[in-house]
Amino acid sequence: MRSHTPAVLLALPLLALAACAATPAEDPDDGGAAAEDGPAELTAITVGAMPIVDTAALHLGIAEGVFAEHGLEVDVVQAQGGAAIVPAVASGQHEFGFSNVISLLQARERGIDLQIVSPASASSGDTSADLSAILTMPGSGISEPADLAGRSVAVNTSANIGEVMVRTLVAEDADPEDVDFIELPFPDMPAQLVAGRVDAVWITEPFLTLARDRGAEVVVFDYATIDPEMMIDAYITTDAYAAEHPEVVAAFSAAMADSLELATAQPEAARAAVAGYTEIDPEVLERLSMPRFPPELNVASLELMAELAHAAGVLDDPGVAAELVP
Structure with a gap:
């Protein structure tokens, strides 16, 4: 990466x-x-x-x-x-x-x-623990940003910072146009991810910690990884x-x-x-x-x-x- x-x-x-x-x-x-x-x-x-x-x-x-x-x-x-x-x-x-x-x-x-x-x-600056991340659930088949191509990813606002972060990381090894972005408020993301209604979420604190408490896994800490x-x-x-x-x-x-x-x-x-x-x-x-x-x-x-x-x-x-x- x-x-x-x-x-x-x-x-x-x-x-x-x-x-x-x-x-x-x-x-x-x-x-x-x-x-x-x-x-x-x-x-x-x-x-x-x-x-x-x-x-x-x-x-x-x-x-x-x-x-x-x-x-x-x-x-x-x-x-x-x-x-x-x-x-x-x-x-x-x-x-x-x-x-x-x-x-x-x-x-x-x-x-x-x-x-x-x-x-x-x-x-x-910590790529192992930052305040923003892309999360998925165990068994989703998503282990790196390129795996998000063809999958659904929740962001809190379309065409804004979350989408920019996801597109930037996906573009390194896949086509970001293949990502299906879905708008969801941050507070709703953990439940929607756990229920399988989205494949991944771009999420920030404190909802990042709350989602991980419910079993979500980190794909990448986007801010720190990009810059x-x-x-x-x-x-x-x-x-x-x-x-x-x-x-x-x-x-x-x-x-x-x-x-x-x-x-x-x-x-x-x-x-x-x-x-x-x-x-x-x-x-x-x-x-x-x-x-x-x-x-x-x-x-x-x-x-x-x-x-x-x-x-x-x-x-x-x-x-x-x-x-x-x-």
Whole structure:
């Protein structure tokens, strides 16, 4: 199985502004100094996010006061997917939002003027235990990605990151056009796989662990196999908001960088933070695989994802990757 060379990390330009991150809301005539008669007022922002392990650094940073230190009061609005988050950011309902990289590339190609302001999470790089995998049941006859040709594979959303991962791996030894993709919500996948209604599933944590508890077997951990440094998702804002509020965007980027570093330095704290915004059983939470939380934007990984999406037929112009980086 071929693996792509790990990408060289390139710093997100906005993170260079961390030292001049947005100050708390103040009287414009006070020369920028905080009021002496009380604590400075925080700038309120909303962030559209998903209740998954990928957003652990955001929640850890909020809980530990990192965003407050950067002058921000964060209201996290939970959504089930990027299909709801991206339009909310584009319309100005949320100042910032979270989504997987493929969805962001597709949105930019459709003319939605988004830009990445911080990475969110990345593959653990462990090809024996990552947060995403293709699973099947014992006796299915599927032992490698090429065996998926002519079989049914469940993905949570058609023409998105799961399908790109499956097509990329199948294409190495078979024709991905022969794969029958079926849309299923992640929570339904374990039962449908065990019942034999699909031959395999592309699935992420915590449902990956739940499916394995019911006897499912790993065919391949896709993220880590394709690119051990793969950036999975990111936080975004609009070009217009960034132009109008550069100090707030700089503050958010700096706060996320600090939060990602905190999650990296304290992985068990990041894992524990997940319990605060999900309903994952504590025993399952202790066993599931967590992502990495690199504080720098992996531009090479973003470009690779664009190329993979193009090859999979879900993105026309891989050049839009450059448009997502301010």
